[in-house]
Amino acid sequence: MHTFTVDAPDVSSAWLEAASRLAALPHSRAFHTVVRIADPRREDPHLRKELDRLRAARTKPALYPIDAVVNTIFPVHLAATCTTHEELTDRYRALYPRLRAVSRNARGTYFGRLVAYPGSVDKPDRVDQLARVIRRLAKLKTSAKWQAVYEADVVHVSDADPQQEEALGHPSETEAAIRVASLDTQTLDFPCLSHCSFQLDSATDTVHLAAYYRSHYMFDRAYGNYLALGHLCAWVATQAGLTPGSVSVMSGCARLECTKAELATLHRSTTTPLFGLGA
16 A cells, blocks of 8 residues: 655645655555645645636636635635624625535535535434534633534534533533534545544644545546645634644645646645645
């Protein structure tokens, strides 16, 4: 099994190093790859401009702009006009039916699953999972007791009883599931993002985010995914009165779908050296 780990200071260098490592492997494919990004909202503008140009040149099939990929996980521009998480959630939920009317969003968006997770037969109301995580982080930011309980879980989000868990001394309101077992029965496409987990470093009041993708297409989606997860981490952290930290992304299977010529062009465009690759 081919695999690798990348540690990089920003989104652009993280993506380019991961893509370069994949290009050097048989079939440009690896399993259980890990990409850690110290500042997941910082980009190299030269590489981003060239990547946008190369992606726009793809017509068969056409690729979504990186900003469109970002918005499926976190609506950056909408959030910039909102003061509170409640305001963002209310406005996004109002837009959600229109977003889902677009064919590519027929099963929903990642951010939609995070703030409007489908209810169950017994509890039909949609659930704002991010609000749960933010409340929990804000409540526990002065305590070192819980550091890794802000998880995407495998139970239905309404299965937990917060009052009972509090009484027992267990963490509550921590789920942020993406997959809906009764709806997501297809083997391909949405949702490829399976798991998000927020970690609190109470020594520095910093929130880090770990995400798991069952499958990751590097040229098509990964750059926008990395950037979106950085914005998601920053939003949750700041809404809880904490500092945004790093993002780590694990991919069950990562694939590179660009040519060697395209990758070489991207190497020439960047101002950031790739450590360990000789670029």
